[in-house]
Each structure stands twice: as structure tokens, then as C-alpha cells.
Amino acid sequence: MPADTFMFDAYGTLFDVHAAVQRAGAPLGPLAEPISQLWRAKQLEYSWITTLMGGFEDFWTLTTRGLDFALARHGVADPSLRQALLAAYETLAAYPDVAPALARLKAAGKTTAIFTNGTQAMVAKAIAAAGIGPLIDAVVTVEPVGAFKPVPAVYAHAQGTLGLGAPGDIVFVSSNRWDVAGAARFGFVPVWVNRTAMPNEYPGADPVATLADLAGLGPAFAL
Helix, strand or coil, X not given: CCCXXXXXXXXXXXXXXXXXXXXXXXXXXXXXXXXXXXXXXXXXXXXXXXXXXXXXXXXXHHHHHHHHHHHHHCCCCCHHHHHHHHHHHHCCCECCCHHHHHHHHHHCCCEEEEEECCCHHHHHHHHHHHCCHHHCCEEEECCCCCCCCCCHHHHHHHHHHHCCCCHHHEEEEECCHHHHHHHHHHCCEEEEECCCCCCCXXXXXXXXXXXXXXXXXXXXXXX
């Protein structure tokens, strides 16, 4: 599968969305895991629902609201802890396979990009914290479109921003199966990084490859 441009989702694919609670959530005790899971679920739910309702609020606002719901749902009222969790989210850890995979792509002469629901400010902080800036050629966010994935218009925006002639010129890599489905429907070459061994879904909008982590990306594309 020859390809010159590899575009990655950010949250859950490059950056561990549960790292914030792992880093700053010790005071939560046994509530840490359920709060982290609910935080992520609500963050995504809010992005889909606001888009379906024809509205738009940036991803940081929705991330904050998701945390507020998760804490309230579990009866946690601690402003200092809330602030610590949000600060930790701004500098999420990258998965250990990220830098080696990006370095391999760059060494092979490939263009690398991030395409994310996140704001430019959010992603810039995460990239800097992970130290992967030299390995990323471009960052594309959904902000100019005013809608979130998996709306087709945002994938078209990403393609146009990268200046490529056809969707099939872009390999799109995501750990989110719904995002892979959106990319597949649009015509990108979709790759699913199934980090948590989830069952497949969205038949008819299938990935060309399913990988356990990004270490498999090079072999899958003969790099």
C-alpha cells in the first residue's frame, strides 16, 4: 500500500486520554478509573451532540464540561483537584510507540500530520510536552469548520489543508473506530490502532489494516 502522507488522530491515538487521571487523580482513589472513563465518554458525546444540533463549542470547553459531569456524577467536589486534572490534560503523555513510529515515517521521507477535534492550543501543548514537534509536519483541527468528526466536511477540510488531490492520497490512523469509519466513508486510507482489543464495528466502513499499536504501522506499509 504505497502512501506518502500519514495523518493521525491525536486523542487516544497519539496521546493517552487517561494519563491526566493517572497523573493527578490519586485523591480519587477507586473512583479514578470510572471517572476517567466517563470523562472521555462525555467529552466525545458532547462533540457529537453539539454538531448534530448545529452548534459548535471548542473541544477544550467540552473537555472541561465532561470532567465536571464525571466529577459531579461520582459526588466529587474539589476545585483544586479539578484544576489539577485539567492542567494534566493539557500535557497528556504520548504512548511509548508514538515517537518511534513517527521517526520511522520521517526517515522514510513521509509527510506526517495530526488531524484532531482538539484546539490548536491544546494540541500544541500536548506536542510540546511529548517532545514530538520535529516529527510532525502539520496540525489540522476542526475549528475552522465549526463541526466535529465524523462529519464529512471536517475530513474534506483536512484534505484541503494538506493540499492533496484525492482522499486516497492520505493514510488516516486513529484508535477510535468511529473516526476510522468516518475516514473510510470519506475515502481516506483508514488504519485502526486497536489499543484496547475492542470488537470491530461499523461494517462497510472498514479499515485497511487493524494494528495493536503504532509499531505495526511500518510493516503494514512496508517501511
